[in-house]
Amino acid sequence: MATDHPVVGTGLTSNPWRRSLKMAVSALLMDLGYQAADCMALETLIEMTQAYITEVGRSASSFAELSGRTQVMVSDCVMALVEMGEECLNKMVHKILQVGEKKKHPAHIPEHLPAFPDPHTYIKTHCFKQPANEYQLVREKAASQKRDVEVALTRFIAKTGATHSLFRDDKSAFPLIACKPVPLPFLAGLLPADSQMPVLDESGSDGTGKQGRGSQLGLGIGAETGADASMEAETIDNPYLVPARMAKSKWK
Amino acid sequence: MASTEDDSKQQSILQTQNSLDNQQQSVDKSAGVPLGDFVLQLEDYSPTIPDSVTGYYLNRAGFDACDPRITRLISLAAQKFISDIANDALQHSKMRSSGQSMKKHGKDKKMTLQMEDLTPALAEYGINVKKPAYFV
Secondary structure (H helix, E strand, C coil): CCCCCCCCCCCCCCCHHHHHHHHHHHHHHHHHCCCEECHHHHHHHHHHHHHHHHHHHHHHHHHHHHCCCCCCCHHHHHHHHHHHCCHHHCCCCCCCCCCCCCCCCCCCCCCCCCCCCCHHHCCCCCCCCCCCCCHHHHHHHHHHHHHHHHHHHHHHHHHHCCEEECCCCCCCCCEEECCCCCCCCCHHHHCCCCCCCCCHHHHHHHCCCCCCCHHHHHHHHHHHHCHHHHHHHHHHHCHHHCCCCCCCCCCC | CHHHHHHHHHHHHHHHHHHHHHHHHHCCCCCHHHHHHHHHHCCCCCCCCCHHHHHHHHHHCCCCCCCHHHHHHHHHHHHHHHHHHHHHHHHHHHHHHHHHCCCCCCCCCCCEECHHHHHHHHHHCCCCCCCCCCCC
16 A cells, blocks of 8 residues: 555655554554664564464454354454464464254254354244134133123223113112113014015015115015016115216217 | 563563463363453553554554453553563663673673664564665
8 A cells, every 4th residue: 555655765654554654663662672763663663563463363254254253253353363373372272152952953054164153043933822712711711701891891981971870879889781771662673674675474564664764665565576577676766876877979 | 660560460470371271171261361350451451552542543453442451451461572682682782782891890781782782683573674774
């Protein structure tokens, strides 16, 4: 790099890190007992320091990548220093913590390729409970839920609507939902419901009934002629059930 | 003085290594403990080479320094390397000066690091430098 090496003859460099390294190396030499240093010798030592740090960094990161990691650990640095010949640290290499057993390779993967990482890093097991599949438990659960829903709903209506109490003195205990009497109770039994198609024998009793809804009476009369006719009577009377009319096409 | 601290750290490493050799026969797995302690000691110690400088050169080499203690470990190793070489050069210059001037028994006033001392010191490490003595 152009900025790393000093300008020839002046000993100055514009790279701030190189200058800091020069300070550090000079400090080391002062500690040893030197009072002065040759320019060329000092530059040699600075160059060696930079090369050393770079080589250890490259080597340590290579060791980390070899183990399948991107972050460098102390053991990688130790291995790199051992490669460089620093013997004092050659006994101190500790194991990387391993949790669980690594999975074996499937059959189609050769053995010399790197092993799987720790299983907790990529295998996900869902942590919900299996729902109860047994008939008895499900039945019990459904029954209890139904009971709870009924109780809750009746209590809600009793609390918000009109109530009829059983006991004279205690109004709030055991409230019953007050019954609203319909003026003509027998009418509900006589008139057919909208959802059902009336069977043929019902048409006889319809004649005595009141004028409830036109469609229903028409329904009762039409039932004699057949199901199709009653369908037509019903559809014609109800404006919402008229079949759609297609617009005439403009081009021929 | 940084060098004395440096030496004490190196000595502590050597001592733990000696104790480790004794332990090695009995227990095989206790090698990680001294290194762990040493790395913890690095939190208080700041090497002569600043963390940012070492970190800069490590980043250029592709080193992801997430733990500053690892950076300090490497800067300490670099310091040791350079100190060893400079120490050897000092010994060379002392041999040279004691051989040349026996009359001056007072301490030599000025110890200067020169290429003629550094070259044999580096040659012992297998690094052969050939610098021109003068610019042509």
